[in-house]
Amino acid sequence: MTVMLDKLAAQESKRLLGDTELAERAARLSEQYFGGRARPASVRWVTNQNTRWGSCTPAEGSIRLSHRLQGMPEYVVDYVLLHELAHLLVPGHGPRFWRLLEAYPRTERARGYLEGVVAADRLPHLSASDDE
Numbered sequence: 001m002t003v004m005l006d007k008l009a010a011q012e013s014k015r016l017l018g019d020t021e022l023a024e025r026a027a028r029l030s031e032q033y034f035g036g037r038a039r040p041a042s043v044r045w046v047t048n049q050n051t052r053w054g055s056c057t058p059a060e061g062s063i064r065l066s067h068r069l070q071g072m073p074e075y076v077v078d079y080v081l082l083h084e085l086a087h088l089l090v091p092g093h094g095p096r097f098w099r100l101l102e103a104y105p106r107t108e109r110a111r112g113y114l115e116g117v118v119a120a121d122r123l124p125h126l127s128a129s130d131d132e
Contacts, residue, residue: 019044038085054080056087079110
């Protein structure tokens with residue numbers, strides 16, 4: 001199962017995006033799903049977010065994505081970007097916020113993927129000798 005998921009992730013995420021490409025991707029997603037209304041001042045990867053996938057500071061217009069997303073399928077990275085972009089338009093996680101994300105057709109799939117990653121991290125990891 002793990003091998004299959006790794007192969008799938010490798011196919012969907014051909015290469016890692018740099019900060020510039022991440023910002024360009026955010027601009028495209030904002031245009032496509034929010035009519036260009038969400039305009040972040042900065043979008044970048046960070047290595048200090050181990051309990052969140054992303055964060056947004058609306059007052060500064062800054063979006064930060066956890067480096068743990070690198071290498072995940074593109075639709076998952078896009079979902080987290082859209083989630084943070086939506087916070088530039090609606091601060092909390094109320095009904096208006098979730099209505100914005102309904103426009104993205106892979107919201108539920110991406111959320112399920114991330115929930116699976118979190119659940120897998122909680123499982124005891126098998127050592128190589130346990131696999132034999």
